[in-house]
Amino acid sequence: MSLLISLREWLTAQHLDAVLLSSRQNKQPHLGLSSSSGFVFVSHKSAHILVDSRYYTDIETRTRGYQIHLLDATQTLYSCINHIIDDEKLSAVGFEGEQVSWETANRWSDKLHARLVSAVPDVLRQVKTAQEITCIREACRVADLSAEHIRRFIQPGLSEREIAAELEWFMRRQGAEKASFDTIVASGWRGALPHGKASDKRVEAGEFITLDFGAQCQGYCSDMTRTFWIPDAGAAEESVLFSVYQTVLAAQRAAVAAIRPGRPCHEVDAAARQVIADAGYGDCFGHNTGHAIGIEVHENPRFSPTDTTELMAGMLLTVEPGIYLPGLGGVRIEDVVLVTPDGGEVLYNMPKTLLHTGEA
Ligand SMILES: [Mn+2]
Structure with a gap:
């Protein structure tokens, strides 16, 4: 129309x-x-x-x-x-x-x-036109490529700010007008800060690192979060954050699977929140499960405990549960999902299983 x-x-x-x-x-x-x-x-x-x-x-x-x-x-x-x-x-x-x-x-x-x-x-x-969806797909494509580039680029000794600068420069080379918001890079203990903007802290082997960023293409935004393991001599499985990662991943997948037209937004939030609560981390997930995205990074409706808006085909929302352990670190995984007539389509290709930084 x-x-x-x-x-x-x-x-x-x-x-x-x-x-x-x-x-x-x-x-x-x-x-x-x-x-x-x-x-x-x-x-x-x-x-x-x-x-x-x-x-x-x-x-x-x-x-x-x-x-x-x-x-x-x-x-x-x-x-x-x-x-x-x-x-x-x-x-x-x-x-x-x-x-x-x-x-x-x-x-x-x-x-x-x-x-x-x-x-x-x-x-x-709230319901995007075909042309708007094309723009958001492009913004997501740029973010997705950039996530893989930065995963390979990250090395112990780099500062979070250097990593953010490389990520933003790469997104612009892929056609982004600009970053859609200030890039979040939170490594090690800073991973417990859900909106920890890139700082002068240098990243270290053995840490987990969370990157939350987006590209703006033709006035439309993407928003993506991945948490990676920076390898050291040990195994990722030895970190307490490894099991936390599996919980966040299960919660993220449960929420994506709950997306379909007609479903109230709070039910999608509950799908993620329940998985995290069942694992004993209910108090460590203080924010909403997601938000609509488009011209603005954060739009309505929200995947929050109180938003009763019913999903409609053509809406685009993020799904981004997280667990934050003060002093220790945190994990968040975020996709952009298009509501389709049959469910939800994730607009990123990067795997969501735990990946390590560096080449290959
Ligand atoms: Mn987001």
Whole structure:
């Protein structure tokens, strides 16, 4: 279904006459590019893009079916929108209350000739279009290749920051616009920090190392986590983290297997959480099992204990349970999964069994 048709169905369901989109993420599908400035205004009768001279030409060539207005000192957001509001006799106009500051919302409320209603158009981005899925597959392909590259690259003596820099440089060489978030590299005891950004710590033989990273391709994100063993003279099996790894892997696979259209998100979370609790590590898994992904790294719905959203084919979510043992280390394994009519399709090829770093 086209973007404007689904947005207008949403307007009807929300009892709104129009909506003013201002966030980068909700404008991007309309603009065809990512920009924090400019606005999209859509009523049942018309669709508008308001943008200043920095973006006007680019957006004009990327879009069809919108009236494009140039914002400058004489034509402001208020004069432009009020003209449409008056012309079409609009009374209830939605805006992104979660994204707009209190100051801005009050100013809009003062100046616009309509009643402003806080709304959450983000739900329109939950089921991805075929074109969006293609972009996310590409972002996942880049992350997957990069995971194998960095697995071979890691050696005792390198700092976590050096490893993160190599990973990000490799992703860009594979076509990523940028990393989709600050790369997490957590080795040894730092593995117990679920969001431990790469530090100056040097990695050592015998440690486990967790890397959580993603690529952005055509404005869409991937998100991937793997935990590797940095070999020493001993065997990985001697580490307490080896059995922890097997538990996290079983939990991750249980959650992926639970994915199918119609299933409430909290049931997928429970599938992973149960495996970890049964192994005695219930208190060591403090975060959600996963989150939707797309233009933003973290979108709704979530695989959390409380999210009752029912999965639909075309949604993409991560599955990333972990176990963290303070002072000792941690394990997390993360895939991106596409919800298909029959279940879930994992978008990474790298094996999830415990791999060691270094060549071969
Ligand atoms: Mn994630």
